[in-house]
Amino acid sequence: MAASLIRPEEAQRIWVWLEHDGTSLEGVSLELLAKGRELADRSGEGLVGLLMGHELDSLADEALGYGADEIVVAEDPLLEVYTTDAWCDAAAQVVLEKKPNILLFGATPDGRDLAGRLAVRLRTGLTADCTDLEIKTDEPALMLAAEVTGFGGGVAAIIACKENRPQMATVRPGVFRPALRRSHGEEGVQSRCPVRIDPGRVRTRVLERRIGEAVDITKAEALVVGGRGVKGDFGLLETLAGLLGAELGASRVAVDEGWIEKDRMIGQTGSVTRPKVAIVCGVSGAMQFTVGIMEADTVVAINSDPEAPIFESADYCVVDDLFSILPPLIRELENSR
Amino acid sequence: MSAQYDDGTILLDDATLERFHRATGGEAWPCYQCGTCTATCPWGRVRQEPLLVRTLMRNAQLGIDEDGESLWLCTSCGICEDRCPRGVPIVRILRALRSLAWKDRRIPEGLPSVLWAVHRDGNPYSLPPCERTRWADDLEVKEFEPTDEMLLYLGCTASYDRRIQKVARSVVGGLRAAGVQFGTLGASEPCCGETALAMGQTAFAAEIAEANAKLFAARGVKTVVTISPHCFDMFQNHTPRLDEGFEALHYTQFLARLVSAGRLVCRGSFPRRVAFHDPCYLGRRNGEYDAPRTVLESIPGAEIVELEESRAGALCCGAGGGRMFLETPVGERFSDLRVRQAANAGAEVLATACPFCITCLEESAPQVDQPLKVMDVAEIAARALEPEGADVEATASGR
Numbered sequence: 001m002a003a004s005l006i007r008p009e010e011a012q013r014i015w016v017w018l019e020h021d022g023t024s025l026e027g028v029s030l031e032l033l034a035k036g037r038e039l040a041d042r043s044g045e046g047l048v049g050l051l052m053g054h055e056l057d058s059l060a061d062e063a064l065g066y067g068a069d070e071i072v073v074a075e076d077p078l079l080e081v082y083t084t085d086a087w088c089d090a091a092a093q094v095v096l097e098k099k100p101n102i103l104l105f106g107a108t109p110d111g112r113d114l115a116g117r118l119a120v121r122l123r124t125g126l127t128a129d130c131t132d133l134e135i136k137t138d139e140p141a142l143m144l145a146a147e148v149t150g151f152g153g154g155v156a157a158i159i160a161c162k163e164n165r166p167q168m169a170t171v172r173p174g175v176f177r178p179a180l181r182r183s184h185g186e187e188g189v190q191s192r193c194p195v196r197i198d199p200g201r202v203r204t205r206v207l208e209r210r211i212g213e214a215v216d217i218t219k220a221e222a223l224v225v226g227g228r229g230v231k232g233d234f235g236l237l238e239t240l241a242g243l244l245g246a247e248l249g250a251s252r253v254a255v256d257e258g259w260i261e262k263d264r265m266i267g268q269t270g271s272v273t274r275p276k277v278a279i280v281c282g283v284s285g286a287m288q289f290t291v292g293i294m295e296a297d298t299v300v301a302i303n304s305d306p307e308a309p310i311f312e313s314a315d316y317c318v319v320d321d322l323f324s325i326l327p328p329l330i331r332e333l334e335n336s337r
Numbered sequence: 338m339s340a341q342y343d344d345g346t347i348l349l350d351d352a353t354l355e356r357f358h359r360a361t362g363g364e365a366w367p368c369y370q371c372g373t374c375t376a377t378c379p380w381g382r383v384r385q386e387p388l389l390v391r392t393l394m395r396n397a398q399l400g401i402d403e404d405g406e407s408l409w410l411c412t413s414c415g416i417c418e419d420r421c422p423r424g425v426p427i428v429r430i431l432r433a434l435r436s437l438a439w440k441d442r443r444i445p446e447g448l449p450s451v452l453w454a455v456h457r458d459g460n461p462y463s464l465p466p467c468e469r470t471r472w473a474d475d476l477e478v479k480e481f482e483p484t485d486e487m488l489l490y491l492g493c494t495a496s497y498d499r500r501i502q503k504v505a506r507s508v509v510g511g512l513r514a515a516g517v518q519f520g521t522l523g524a525s526e527p528c529c530g531e532t533a534l535a536m537g538q539t540a541f542a543a544e545i546a547e548a549n550a551k552l553f554a555a556r557g558v559k560t561v562v563t564i565s566p567h568c569f570d571m572f573q574n575h576t577p578r579l580d581e582g583f584e585a586l587h588y589t590q591f592l593a594r595l596v597s598a599g600r601l602v603c604r605g606s607f608p609r610r611v612a613f614h615d616p617c618y619l620g621r622r623n624g625e626y627d628a629p630r631t632v633l634e635s636i637p638g639a640e641i642v643e644l645e646e647s648r649a650g651a652l653c654c655g656a657g658g659g660r661m662f663l664e665t666p667v668g669e670r671f672s673d674l675r676v677r678q679a680a681n682a683g684a685e686v687l688a689t690a691c692p693f694c695i696t697c698l699e700e701s702a703p704q705v706d707q708p709l710k711v712m713d714v715a716e717i718a719a720r721a722l723e724p725e726g727a728d729v730e731a732t733a734s735g736r
Contacts, residue, residue: 256667268462268661268662269447269662269663269664270664272450272463285499286498286499286500286696287462287497287498287499287500288498288696291462291463291464294463294464309499312499
């Protein structure tokens with residue numbers, strides 16, 4: 001391997017690249033801040049969040065509250081939307097200036113893209129798509145041990161980057177718990193790291209950015225789910241979801257019938273969801289469905305059939321017709337507004 | 338990588354050819370491109386564009402990469418193999434090509450997590466291993482001992498899927514009525530590995546199979562009887578034999594032996610017109626067509642009718658080859674055609690003997706006008722064990 005641009009003894013602190021959509025941080029970035037905090041505390045290192053983009057003031061303030069000792073902000077108009085060239089240039093400048101020991105990315109499309117290019121630019125190793133991270137404090141230069149698993153090999157491999165710095169890894173979203181917002185007074189400090197991007201080196205130009213209609217119900221904190229029992233009418237469920245700030249979900253039958261779009265399907269061939277609460281209406285609860293809500297914290301099931309298997313997967317069981325249960329619930333929620 | 342140009346010219350390269358050759362063992366070479374496979378493949382009956390099996394074989398011969406979709410459509414029903422005049426092991430070749438696709442990470446969404454579940458939880462459904470025995474909570478099924486007549490192997494679907502748990506309970510009822518001494522491996526029962534094999538994770542499947550062979554040898558298993566034909570196929574054809582080895586049987590084969598020996602006698606009756614759907618992994622893949630019919634014919638009152646396509650010509654339900662874990666759009670489900678065949682045969686009950694077939698057929702059953710109940714052979718037998726058999730209950734189980 002090529003000689004490291006950064007010497008191990010000068011590399012310090014654990015860095016997390018903070019991915020965002022301009023207004024809020026991605027879930028995986030919060031997960032990495034939580035894991036990064038844990039690793040930092042165990043090793044006595046500091047934790048730094050790297051925030052890149054354009055006009056980031058409010059987001060930088062927001063990012064301070066999730067356990068990082070410092071948020072480093074790198075701003076430039078060319079960083080307004082993600083492009084490989086611009087972001088790699090900017091990130092490389094920050095890394096060479098600040099010399100992180102460890103640098104973590106979410107294994108998202110942008111995270112994977114940036115980390116791969118950056119690792120080559122920095123002449124260091126990248127452990128991709130990790131499912132666990134550990135730190136070896138007995139090693140002189142705080143070795144990161146990253147768990148990588150894959151079929152083909154069958155078993156997990158623990159990968160370390162011995163000589164080169166930073167020790168880089170992309171981490172699969174969803175494997176760690178996200179960081180919680182800290183109370184005031186516990187926030188880190190903010191600093192800026194100026195970057196210079198040569199527009200001539202940015203080979204792609206984003207002409208227009210359009211955000212699709214597709215929903216991602218795996219990220220929903222609350223779900224209102226309908227099945228065969230809604231008999232084609234998701235209206236009540238939609239109203240309820242609106243009042244609760246929830247997303248709509250559906251069983252396969254409801255999708256097959258064309259009552260609702262396919263990207264809301266829950267279950268074996270749909271999405272596996274992890275909401276805090278799921279209100280499941282008129283779903284019988286075949287295993288192919290319930291595997292999609294096993295990870296929900298609380299499941300409320302409404303079904304007129306007391307024998308419906310869905311009740312075995314529910315924390316609260318309402319044996320009644322959803323059309324007589326939901327209207328008063330909706331009225332009550334509206335009144336309490 | 339082979340390259341394709343706009344004018345249709347394909348540039349072959351030696352490295353890919355060599356790679357394909359190693360993976361398939363050159364087994365595609367006997368294919369002389371007659372196209373019988375494409376013509377018999379059931380996908381041609383639900384899609385405008387059939388699954389081009391012949392093209393897949395040609396590509397396997399020449400080392401041409403796939404488009405990424407068609408490779409994963411195959412349900413490994415084996416009807417093409419059965420009719421292939423050159424005896425090409427088409428399903429095995431497609432599995433080999435799938436194993437290459439894993440290495441190149443050209444995998445349909447959702448499949449890695451199924452394999453992760455097998456790896457971590459010992460079942461493809463990500464369900465807790467400790468809940469594996471819940472199906473038998475009130476049945477007092479004992480742990481297997483070497484003196485037992487056989488080991489009853491539930492498999493993941495019968496262990497966890499509430500619908501299929503009923504099948505397992507019916508099998509237990511039949512075994513008990515015949516006075517069979519048996520046990521299970523309880524919560525330590527492993528996955529058979531068929532899911533991994535079907536998806537082309539041949540190395541992982543072999544790892545599981547080897548562990549299972551050791552487990553069977555260590556536990557003194559001489560005969561293993563499975564609920565699912567998929568587990569049966571895995572034990573029968575893909576699991577090594579250690580020491581004295583073991584005999585693998587599908588439960589219909591075991592029940593048929595009990596019937597022939599006069600040990601299993603149905604004293605009740607099942608006065609219904611019953612059609613049997615041959616599961617591909619029991620029928621075409623393992624040549625067992627008679628055992629389930631022997632059991633059904635021993636049931637007083639049951640009138641057995643044959644489906645339009647039956648035995649070696651049976652139409653697949655659509656769930657094999659890992660398709661159970663992939664979405665099939667409305668209108669492209671083989672099981673829709675199959676329930677129509679059952680209705681045409683005038684069947685009141687569509688019987689089968691595979692958890693995946695039950696799930697698919699039951700989901701399609703509401704599409705026919707007349708009432709059609711999907712039942713497992715074991716459920717029908719259990720219903721007819723005693724004279725005052727209860728009436729057929731309704732199970733319109735959706736998701």
